[in-house]
Amino acid sequence: MAINQLIAIIPFLLILSLSTTATPQPPTKPAEKAVDVVVEGLVYCQSCDHHGSWNLAGAKPIKSATIGVVCKDHRNRISYYKAFETNQNGYFYAELKGFKMTHSFLDHPLHSCKVRLVASPLKTCNLLTNVNYGLYGAPLRYRDKRIIKPNYEAVIYAGGPLAFRSSHCALKD
Numbered sequence: 001m002a003i004n005q006l007i008a009i010i011p012f013l014l015i016l017s018l019s020t021t022a023t024p025q026p027p028t029k030p031a032e033k034a035v036d037v038v039v040e041g042l043v044y045c046q047s048c049d050h051h052g053s054w055n056l057a058g059a060k061p062i063k064s065a066t067i068g069v070v071c072k073d074h075r076n077r078i079s080y081y082k083a084f085e086t087n088q089n090g091y092f093y094a095e096l097k098g099f100k101m102t103h104s105f106l107d108h109p110l111h112s113c114k115v116r117l118v119a120s121p122l123k124t125c126n127l128l129t130n131v132n133y134g135l136y137g138a139p140l141r142y143r144d145k146r147i148i149k150p151n152y153e154a155v156i157y158a159g160g161p162l163a164f165r166s167s168h169c170a171l172k173d
Contacts, residue, residue: 036153037096037109039069039140041160043086043117045125048169054131056163061090062125066118067162069094070137073112083118095154110140115159125166134162 043065047058064085071080084094099109114137120126132138140157147154 036155037099037113038147038154038156039092039094039096039109039113039115039159040156041067041092041115041138041158041162043067043090043092043120044161044163045120045122046129046131046163046165048166051165051169056131056161059163060125061088062086062120062122062164063088063090064121065090065092065164066120067092067094067159068116068118069096069113069159070116071096071099071109071113079112109155109157110142113140113157114138115140115162117162117164120164122164124168125164127165127167129163129165131163132160134160138162 043062044056044059045062046056047060049058050056066083066085068081068083070078073079080096080099082094082096084092086092094115096109096113099113114133116137117128117134128135130136138159140159143156143158145156145158147156
């Protein structure tokens with residue numbers, strides 16, 4: 001009798017095990033490739049020899065200088081702002097995490113974003129200059145530069161170079 005019950009249960013268990021292993025899995029989506037917007041550039045201390053000009057000959061890079069990236073939407077409202085610091089070579093690499101374009105042409109970074117000087121850590125070189133429009137916002141330039149990895153892509157724009165100057169420059173005769 002027990003053998004008859006076992007024989008009756010075996011087909012049921014076999015069907016049950018086949019039905020659980022044969023369940024089709026939903027197709028997995030390929031990982032979306034994130035495309036980031038990046039702004040890079042340099043910040044210098046302008047030489048006293050070129051005070052009052054846009055000339056950066058003899059300028060020294062400023063470590064830990066602060067720049068700001070400001071983006072405005074097509075209605076001229078600030079849609080993005082973030083401050084970034086330069087490295088030991090005066091270079092900034094500003095990933096605009098969270099930057100969104102609501103209008104594909106008018107809100108494009110080339111049209112809507114600018115880089116501005118914010119602060120210099122040097123007490124001897126902390127006056128803002130308007131070299132490359134650093135006071136009011138340097139427009140971005142596209143140099144056909146990208147970083148492409150399997151799940152990451154970045155479009156890199158250039159801003160600047162920007163410069164601070166010393167307040168202790170002697171007046172030229």
